[in-house]
Amino acid sequence: MGFPGLRSASSGLLSAIKATSRLGKRGAKRTENTSQPDTLAADVSAALAEQAAAVSDAASITRLQSIVSEYLEAKEVAQIKEAYRFSDQAHLGQFRSSGEPYITHPIAVTEICAGWKLDVQALMAALLHDVMEDQGVQKSALAEQFGPEVAELVDGLSKLDRLDFATKAQQQAESFRKMLLAMSRDLRVILIKLADRLHNMRTLDAVSPEKQRRIARETLDIYAPIANRLGLNAVFREMQDLCFAAIYPNRYQVLQRAVLAARGNRREVLTRIFDSVRAALPAAGIEADVSGREKTLYGIYRKMVDQKKSFSEVLDIYGFRVVVHTLPECYLAMGILHQLYRPVPGKFKDYIAIPKLNGYQSLHTTLVGPYGTPIEFQFRTHEMHNVAEEGVAAHWIYKTDEMSLSDIQKRTHAAIQSLLDIQSQTGDSGEFLEHVKVDLFPDAVYVFTPNGEIVSLPRGATLVDFAYSIHTDVGNRAVASKVNGEYVPLRTELSSGDTVEIITSDASRPSAHWLNFARTGRARSEIRHYLRTVRYAESVAFGQRLLKQAFHELQTSYPEEDNPTWDKLIKESGARSREEILADIGLGKRLAAVVARRFSPENSLIATTAAEFDTLSAARAAPIHIQGNEGQAVVLSPCCGPIPGDEIMASLRVGAGLVVHTADCPVAKRARAREPERWVDVAWDKTTARHFVVRLDVTAVNERGVLGKIAGEIAQADSNIIRVSSHDDAESFVMNLVVQVDDRNHLAKVFRAIRRIHQVRRIVRVKGN
Structure with missing residues (x-):
């Protein structure tokens, strides 16, 4: 990658060298016949000298030394010099794509x-950051010396890079996972990495256009959002513009010319406002x-694309930043300017009272200036300004004691912990990287818990995302939700200012269809983790129940874990363990009766297909007993x-376990007619779970207070309403209720309670979606 200061020198040198090569013999002869010095040769010499000087300056640490001397002690500066000498020696003979x-x-x-x-440790690591990867220096050697x-x-x-990966994407994802784990232990890792990526982006023109686009896309997807999350807004903005120039060079140049003209x-106008x-x-x-503050080219481009506007319609390209000494002065200054120019309704944002996810604080307001030009103003203190530009790196002091962390460092720690939670629940590196990209999404909505606490979530987040942001157990047991006191589905998208309450139930479990609307990486990884692990455990337990029942039918005892037949069965079936066989039974991939028959002394390990055994034993097969709390296995x-x-x-569905229907279900009847071999007899166990969900339609006279009476009677019947909706006309209205009951007897009790209300005309249990 090219050093930015060397571009002009390099191009001048190339031009001079090309010109020299065209001289040939004629040029040499002409030089011999003239007493005047060859100006072209002088140009080449000057270009060579300029190039050498530029390279010498770039390879020197004189400027770095002057920067660090302002805040580090002399002995620490000496340590940096030592790291420089080590790195210079390690990279000796190695050149960048640009040639320096x-x-x-x-x-x-x-x-x-x-x-x-x-x-000093971070700066030494920055100087040495490529010696392990590029030059094979061992970690132990670095530890011994530094x-x-x-x-x-x-x-x-x-x-x-030295490990074998199937794809470049897998290598990228695993490398990022490794960096994230290191970052969780020490935040300086990501700060150095962002500085590394920023310099690579600044010198990106030294590589091929295809590689430029690939690196720029990766930066835009991962590293720029990380910079934004850490509050490094200056880095974030510069990365976005550099990526824009690399991915869409023509659009960048056109937009740049338009901004200069504007x-x-x-x-x-701007001068009048400023004065x-x-x-x-x-x-x-x-x-x-x-x-003055100018909107970035990438910001203008995104606004044009997202809002389908032309450049002339994007009016807030320019703005002003007002930096004051104290927090009250922010509000006072804004009030003064509101008297000076008319504010635009709906264009006021108070990021001081409610900071952004990355700790950013400012007041934003848009005013109508002269000639009707809208101009955005930002008001902040000097401390807020430092945080706004440098985020967690502002006045960096590395601390390990969490109690001594600043507010923004605590926010950063929480953000990193959220990413760590995702990686701990995600097995696949590609899936993990996708989750991280989602959680680094810069826009956010701010909602409130019932206690008034603020929760920040990515824009587009749903109630499932909110539940998992509170706690994994809340998400896993979520059964219903309220937004601003009204019951709404879990798939409802949240808006800033909503007050959200999650209703949980011990009987509730995450569902695979939640993945269709879960927005945050944490929610998606937790749901997938549950479906992979808890579902597996439930399938093992249910499979063991089915197998014990099958042995009971054969009138033999359940085999112990050390029974040698288990080992033979595992080997012959290709399973990895006894638990995998039991899980396959619970998920319907194997029939319990067939597995039990393999333990039978008279059959030993004679291969018996599921169909053959069904023919032999269907007449005396006992029903499978269901409790209703088997989880994903049932x-x-x-x-x-x-x-x-x-x-x-x-029915036994491969991979889905046992799917239970009522005997009069028309869907089940049609499916059983098509595939009778998949259906098994089942019955309710003597002990069943509590809180099954039932839908009711209640028709009542449209009178004041009826809904409250119905809710009271349901509560008196020891039931709970988890969702309600209604539609009405002049004389009556129909309530669609979702209630929890324990069994049919409990449901009958609820029916009797509701019927005691004289305004109720009809009550029906609804089966189906």
Whole structure:
């Protein structure tokens, strides 16, 4: 990757060398016949000297030394020099794609980190960040010379290039996972990595256009959002513009020319506003730094694409930033400008009272300036400004004691912990990377818990996402939800300002269809983790129940774990363990009766197909007993909603376990006619679970207070309403209720309670969606 300061020198040198090559013999002869010095040769010499000087400056740590001397002690500066010498020696003979020595890259990365005032260990790691990956230096050698702390940082920054991966995407995902784990132990890892990526983006024109687009897309998807989450807004904005230039170079150039033209056209308006603001604030006794702010090219481009606007319709390209000394002055300054110019309704945002996810704080307001031009103003204190530009790196002091962390560092720690929760629940590296991309999504909505606490979620998040953001157990047991006091489905998208309450039940379990509307990486990874692990455990337990029942039918005892037949069965069936065989039984992949027959002394290990054994034993097969709390191994079909006391039947679906229907379910009857071999006899166990869900339609006279009476009677019947909706006309209205009951007897009790209300005309149990 090219060093930015060398581009002009390099191009001049190339031009000079090409010109020299065209001289040939004629040029040489002409030189011999003239007494005048050859100007072209002089140009080449000058270009060579300029190139050499530029390379020398880039490969020197003089500028870095002057930066770090401002805040580090002399002995720490000496340690940085030692790391530089080691890195320079390790990279000797290695060059970047642009042709300059490789050491120029670690130096540039370290200068960026020094601008954030990172400590000496971080700066040493920045200088050494590629020696393990590119030069094969061992971690133990770094630890011995520079200490274990520096070695750990460098190791966290090293990609997994030396391992074999099936695809480039898998390698990228695994390398990112490794970096994230290192980042969780030490936040300086990601800060150095962001500085590394920023310098690579600045020098991206030294590689092929295809590689430029690939690196830029990865930066835009992963590293720019991370910079935004950490509050490194200056890095975030620069990365976005650099990525935009690499991915869409023509669009970038066209938009850049348009912005320059607009800047000239609006110069008079902006100057008038600037002068009036600078005069109004001191007159009110407020000392402020007022500066112009220009929207990034990528920001303009995204607004044009997202809102389908032309460039001329994007009016908020320019704005002003007002930096004051105290927090009250932010609000006072804004009030003064609201008297000076008319504010645009709905364009006020208070990020001081409710900071952004990354800790950003400012007041935003849009005012109508001269000639009707809308101009955005931002008001913040000097401390807020530092955080807004440098985020978690602002006045960096590395701390391990969580109690001594600043507010923004605590926010960052929480964000990293959320990513760690995702990675701990995700087995596949590609899936993990997709979850992380979602959770780094910059936009957010802010909702409230019933206690008034603020919860930040990505835009588009649903109630399932909210439930998992509170706690995994809340998400796993979510059964219903309220938004602003009204019952709504779990798939409902949240809006800023909503007050959200999640209703849980011990009988509730995550469902695979939640993945269709879960938005956050944490919710999706937790649901998938549950479906993979808890479902497996439930399938093993249910499979063991079915197998014990099958042995009871054969009038033999259940085999012990050390029975040698288990080992033979595992080997012959290709299973990895006894638990896998039991899980396959619970999920319907194997028939319990066939597995039990393999243990029978008279049959030994004679292969018996499921169909053959069904023919032999169907006449005396006992029904499978269902409790209703087997979890994912037994599914109570939503098309008929069976509850204890209903006559039931069930089908064995491969991978889905046992799907239970009521005996009169028309869906089940049609399926059984098509595939009778998949259906088995089932019956309710003597002990069943509690709180089965039933849908009721209640028709009543449309009178005041009827709904309250019905809700009271249902509560008196020891039942709970988990969802309600209604539609009405002039004389009557129909309530669609979802209630919890234990069995048919409990449901009958609820019916009798509701019928005691004289306004109720009809009550029906609804089967089906």
